[in-house]
Amino acid sequence: MRISFIISLVFLLFASCYNDKRNNDPSGTRLTFTLDFQDRKQQIYAFGASDAWSCQFVGKNWPEEKRDQIADLLFSKETDESGNPKGIGLSGWRFNIGGGSTEQGTDSEIEDEWRRAECFLNPDGTYNWEKQPGQRWFLREASKYGVECFTAFVNSPLSA
Numbered sequence: 001m002r003i004s005f006i007i008s009l010v011f012l013l014f015a016s017c018y019n020d021k022r023n024n025d026p027s028g029t030r031l032t033f034t035l036d037f038q039d040r041k042q043q044i045y046a047f048g049a050s051d052a053w054s055c056q057f058v059g060k061n062w063p064e065e066k067r068d069q070i071a072d073l074l075f076s077k078e079t080d081e082s083g084n085p086k087g088i089g090l091s092g093w094r095f096n097i098g099g100g101s102t103e104q105g106t107d108s109e110i111e112d113e114w115r116r117a118e119c120f121l122n123p124d125g126t127y128n129w130e131k132q133p134g135q136r137w138f139l140r141e142a143s144k145y146g147v148e149c150f151t152a153f154v155n156s157p158l159s160a
Contacts, residue, residue: 046149048092049074051135053114059134067137074138075145092149093142098132099156117155 051059059067076087098117101108110116118131142150 046090046092047088048090048094048147048149048151050094050096050153051138052094052096052155053117055138056117056132056134057114059137061134067141071138071141071145075142075147077146090142091147092151093139093147094151094153095135095139097152097154099154101156 058070062070073087074090076085077089078086080086096117098119100119100121101110101116102113102118104116108116120127120129120131122128139150
């Protein structure tokens with residue numbers, strides 16, 4: 001219900017700022033919105049975010065205390081003694097399966113190293129599951145916090 005309240009609050013905030021330039025009614029007529037939470041039009045399966053791309057550096061290199069704070073802000077569904085949420089309570093987490101642009105370096109033609117990702121697949125056809133330690137750290141944390149919806153995705157095209 002808390003999420004419904006927050007969504008309603010945001011909706012009402014935007015609605016109160018609404019100014020239809022096509023209808024310059026001098027009478028001051030206002031738009032009225034009625035929210036009926038029993039009349040469900042759609043259901044959101046998960047509220048999520050993605051580990052691409054900064055998580056690779058944060059999860060690998062930042063101090064554990066800072067990483068733990070970030071994980072709490074992303075995944076916690078707890079509230080403090082005043083009823084304030086400790087985090088945004090993500091229920092979904094997307095994992096970027098890298099295509100090897102990190103190993104390619106500048107040959108990948110991706111100038112920003114923060115936009116490159118390691119590949120689990122070695123050139124000899126074996127796998128190195130130690131790759132992407134930063135992303136794997138966040139994946140484990142998401143699981144520890146009870147995130148249930150995980151999606152693996154690839155941004156890289158197949159190689160010829």
